[in-house]
Amino acid sequence: MSSRLATAPSPTGSARPAGRRGLLNTVLGKQPIGSAFVTPYLVFLAAIFAYPLGFAVYMSFHDYFFTAPGTVVDRPFVGFDNYVTVLTDPAVRRSFVNVGIFLLINVPLTVVLSLGLANALNAAIRWRTFFRVSYYVPYVAASVAVVGVWLFLFNENGLVNTILGPLAPSPSWLVNSSLAMPTIAIYVTWKQLGFFILLYLAALQNVSKDLYEAASMDGAGRLKSFWNVTVPGVRPATTLVVLVATVTGANLFTEPYLLTGGGGPNGASASPVLVMYQKGIEQGNPDIGSAIGVLLVIGVLLIALIERRFVSRED
Template sequence: MTTATTAKKPAGRVTRVLARREARIAFLFVLPAFLLFIAFRFGPSIAGVALSFFDYDITGEISWRGLDHFQRMIADPLFWRAMGTTLIYTVCAVPIALVLSTVMALGVRRAFRGARFFRSIFFLPVITSLVLAGSIFVWIFSANGPWSALMAPLGLGGSWLGSTVLVIPAIVVVGVWSRFGYGMMILIAALQDVPRELEEAALMDGANAWQRFRYVILPVLRPTFFFLAVIETTAAFQVFDVIYVMTQGGPANASYSLVYMLYDQGFRYFDYGYAAAIGVALFVMTLVVALIQRLVIGKQK
């Protein structure tokens, strides 16, 4: 017995040594890709934060400005206008996208004839170029487009993109159209974890559709809703391509978002330090909203 026990100890020690060696070899193989990821993922972010404290022009001259860019940003009425536009777009687009994604996911989660076809059709806007789609929506929302004719009986005819009041709803429509398919696919995957026996038991107990969703499905989807809320909020704060193609920030800066202002300051006026400061403010705002969503939606694991 003693001999057998003694023989097992060296064998276990050898196994641990081989495991450590294999781990070191695996780490060496992964290290180049990891370093590249760190350099290209976090390097530009750190450089952007640092740039917000400097003045930099295309000639390569750099001068220290400290908090001047942030003080200028706080005193800039255009910044607050852009922040208000971004917040209004986010408050409108994110809940609509989440609700529409949930409805579509519940509608196509079961296997039926044509389910894959409908899933593909609903997901198609996600992989469609927003530059191409935005050009088409410019015509749709024009005074002679089909949307104007459809809304005319409600007194909302005319060009929505030329109205300071209706331009944000028009961009929200395009933004939700381009995003709801992604949330739908994520929710369809999450719905597979809902025990079908619980749904059938609730149905036999007389629970209606809303009660089954609220007490059986929603608790399972809570972590997924938190994930989608963060992703959709981040995407809404970063809205740019739709605005660039459809409105160029107009009319009268009614659709002038924070990211479009960042683009304007950096690539039109070449004020890179101020543009970087706007980017830092956008990051902080996104982080704060994500933390609030974590407290409100993600209380349970």
């Protein structure tokens, strides 16, 4: 009896320390040292991503405009007026259609080409290291230099039209309202292909060789082994590739800005980010630009969620 009383917790002594420990565990986690190491990155995310996004949402609901530093002006709340302006603007609506066309071409092409080439480069072939480096060089090359090469290839008197001869499109690729965005999509796919090949190469290292041997013993050829072993084995990498390609594609800016002179012809290659720059910076309407940005973030999140659910689902 006395031992039970001696070990019983005191209602005033031990309850508070346990409560404090529970609060600390909730705030800092079970490993406070780990939380301390993560804190600088959380501060970085808050400063670089969270604060600008929150400020953009604030601007999109106000009559916001640029002023001289230190000037105090009234910026009234306007509700959804900026969003109504954005959604009724033909240039903005067309930019979202343009980026949709871009993603429909770029994302599937990126997945198919990067997985196929990674599978080929993962085999024991001659000059394998050379080919791996060759595919990665465009990704790290300066965009201005690579754009110059593509302008030389696809202008009206460029090498591609010279080879095609009478089959060349008229107007030419980058000044053709129907071909400008598909041409940009192919260019971006080619330029970023090396990065996604590396992702797939890393994923292929985790696919067991025993699975290929078992498929071969069952009479499966290379194509069936690729479809039944390789594709399911790199499914997590495919999910990552689709998400990254979607996010980077939705933020398309440099390529149409440089290749088509700012979204030409007549806005056929303008992206939402490019229009956001034109509206917010060049025309001095940051509230309109912020509304475009918020809508773009919401759209990308919805598309990414749908893609993740579709790509990563179990068969």
